[in-house]
Amino acid sequence: MKVNKTQKSPKFLQAGGEMGRLIREKDWSSTSLGSPENWPVSLKFAIGSMLRTAFPKFIWWGESLLCFYNDAYRPSLGKEGKHPIILGQKGERAWPEIWGTIKPLIDQVWNTGKPIWMEDQLIPIYRNGKMEDVYWTFSYSALLGDDENVGGVLVTCTETTKAVLNLKKLEESENQLAFAINAAELSTWDYNPITNKFSGNQRLKSWFGIPRKSEMDLQIALKAIIPSDQARVTKEINAALNGANDGKYDITYSIQNKKNKEIKIVHALGRAWFGENNKAIRFNGILQDVTQKVEAEKELQDAYEKIRNEEKQFRNIVQNAPVGIAIFKGSTYRVEMANNSVLRALDKHADKFLGQNIFKVLPEMKPDIAPLFKEVEQKQKSVRGTEFKVSIKRKGKIQNSYFDFILYPINLENEETQEIMLVANEVTDYIVARNILKEHENQFRNLVLQSPIAMAILRGKDLKIEMANEKMLNHFWRRTFTEVIGKRIIDVFPELKDQQYPAELGSVIATGNPIRNKESKAVVAKNGENIEFYINYNYLPLKELDDKVTGVMITVTDVTDQVLAKEKLLNFSRELEKQVNERTGLLQSSNERLEQSIKKLENANDELESFAYVSSHDLQEPLRKIQMFTSRILEQEQLNLSETTKKYFDKITLSASRMRTLIDDLLSFSRTYKEGAKLEPTDLNLIVEQVLENLSVIIENKNSKVTRSRLPIIAAVPFQLTQVFSNLIGNALKFSYPDRPPRININWGQVDGNTLNDYGLTEASYHKITVRDNGIGIAAGMEDKIFEVFQRLHGKHEYEGTGIGLSIVKKIIVNHKGFITAKNNSGEGSTFTIYLPIPYVKKP
């Protein structure tokens, strides 16, 4: 049946795309559905809505599950396959290859009315001329018919084959990558800069010794890096994250497993990925364990370094060896190599020596050396020499030098490639030193032999005489050299057995300690006669190089004369000491006698004192009687006495009176000598008052007037001060003009000691006490004399007095560490000035 193409298409098929056209053009009359115009309304709606959908849809309709699909679905059917044949076909016929799979699903929807949802289901279909694995994500849902029962099943599907295959491919490639990573023993890491989370594969975590949990802060992971590398790694990470080097990251560093402390060197490769605003959003890469590689490299480097060092060291050793090493090549003996010792010994610089013909450079050595080279060549054997003398020009001078050497042949077959190696050691210093030593030894030997001090050398424990000089042989030993040489000392001098010397010598050998003694007695026998010496001696150990003592050197000095002289001196000293003791005894006894004398003197003093007392009492007693009875006679017999007799009585009275004064004064004077009188605070006011009281009769008689200022309290012997004022005031009264009443003034002040240095006064300050009168004054030039004993300045009869008074005054004042002066006043009379020290001021 021909389809009318102009036939107007039903509305639900209009605008249905290619599939709408195909449905319209298909002849449906042969089908159970019939012409589309007559299709159930529900089918029309379903197909109409399907055709207008851009999503792939498929409809099975009716009992026979006729197939309908839209344009969007069509591609899923491929180029050669079901399209467009299956349109309107029964489902079973259209999808035989999968009918077993999908029929139950369709039935489930048909029966239950509930939709089914399947994702990425593999449902292989025939298309493009072959069976293809096709993946679908689809839903089956029920379509209601006009009778409101299920009339069909709508399939909404999308082919996900591409996505699934991509996913599969990705999975596969991931697996491959993981395999590769695993196989390469790589760690992977991944860091999200935004969340600061870090993760890695299990290998990385086990390397780092960090927990197996999926993510952690970057800082925790960084802790696995050894401290010395942390800063460097952090810097590189930041650089990559900031986009440096296109975010590429390539660094080698060391990590330490926190748990097992294992250290690994790792090589990190990675890359940062950037999102908007060039902000890093991802940073990931791998980590390779390069520990062994690095260590191997290092080992290799170390080994290389070692070889280099050893080679260098060897070269150094050769170059700086204390023995000279040189190699000469070819028939001209070109210098191939010469070390520092050779250059130094030859006084050459390497530049001008290496590569040169030896004898061209050192012509002066040719006569000595050339024959040796020839000898080596002929014998084909090494040639040796010791203390070989060579003339060498050093610093412009030819010198004799000595060498121990070996010339060693190498490659002698060919004249041009032949080499002679020289190993030489200069022994010039040793030879010179040995010569000097020999010379010294000779000198020493001569010195010993010729020494004026006796010397000998003994060897070995048995003390054999090795050497003895003339002095020793002649002076002490009294033997010839041949008599003693090589013999034991004890055999030569058996008498030494009883003396200390052999034992001492043995001790020097045994201990190595020297022995030295002085003024020791030694006895040597000669022809049965003993000769005695006093000797100073020294035993010095003679040591070998290994410090072993093998001998003793003896030096002996004869001090017999000194010792004897000393003994004499000692005896003399003893004698002297004895004498001194005797004298000391004498001195002691004279001291005792002196002491006795002093005692006697003291007694005499006491006697003198009692004598003075006796004088004052017992002498005065008769004198007083004379005066007393004279006065009585004069009183009672006045009328009976002639004038002459009266005059005689007067003379008696006067003489007696003078004698009495004399006795009193002498007594006073003697008392002032008494030392040790105790100073006590003495109020001079009281003293003067007492004196004036004593003199009151005279004062009244003479109508005198005494004025005085206040006086101080001083440290003094009171009765002596009484004496002073008594004498001074007494004098002032005595030496007055007969026709003038005496005027006496006593005054006190203080003066600075410095103004009194002329008087020999040294204290800081002094009392100045003046006694001034209006009397006859002092004769010119007599101001000092009046203080001397028995200086009387006036006629005996003019003024009474003994001439002792002022001497007593001066004596007392001086005893009190003071001074007294006398002076005439400008008008009349005189002034006596007393200075007394103020040791402690005690003002009145």
Next chain:
Amino acid sequence: MQATKYNIHLADDDEDDLELFEDAISEVQKDAQVIKFKKGQEMISHLEDKGLNLPRIIFLDLNMPGMNGEECLIKIRDNKRLDLIPVVIYSTTFVTKVAKRLASQGANIYVQKPSSFALLKSILERSIQAAITDNP
């Protein structure tokens, strides 16, 4: 007027002095009677005789054989009955130190024997006066 005479004791080993003293007293103190002792011990024994009239005043020489003046003074001052009698030391010499010591032991006056009779009289008169005034 015999009954009204009072006693003056004098101990002095010097007979001349005893005599001169008595002469001087007889001239200056007509109502006094001098009782003389040549030894200190004699005077002390006399004074200790309780039946006796006590002297108005005692003069003591210092230098006497046996008991000397100072010892006499101590005896007198140790005796309560004699304690109040004035004692005048009457000596040839005057030594301040001795004088002070005696004063501390109870001597009332110390007079030095003078060298003229006139002076003697004057001294005795004054010292008796002073002693009696001192201790009536």
